[in-house]
Amino acid sequence: MKKTDIHKLHELESAELTTKLAALRKSFISLRMQKFAGKLANTAQVTHLAKDIARVLTVLREKEKATT
Numbered sequence: 001m002k003k004t005d006i007h008k009l010h011e012l013e014s015a016e017l018t019t020k021l022a023a024l025r026k027s028f029i030s031l032r033m034q035k036f037a038g039k040l041a042n043t044a045q046v047t048h049l050a051k052d053i054a055r056v057l058t059v060l061r062e063k064e065k066a067t068t
Contacts, residue, residue: 001052006055017063025053028046
């Protein structure tokens with residue numbers, strides 16, 4: 001995820017972030033299955049996707065703390 005994409009995450013609503021998080025988790029599970037089956041050529045994708053999920057969770061948490 002590029003820095004511009006990270007800044008765009010802060011502009012999204014909580015509902016949109018939750019939807020994005022669900023899509024990222026679904027992709028993450030799919031990539032992990034491919035990795036363990038030996039069908040994934042670029043295994044670094046799994047790590048990058050995990051970090052993207054963490055970024056979305058961080059932004060969600062920041063928004064949650066800001067509202068309380």
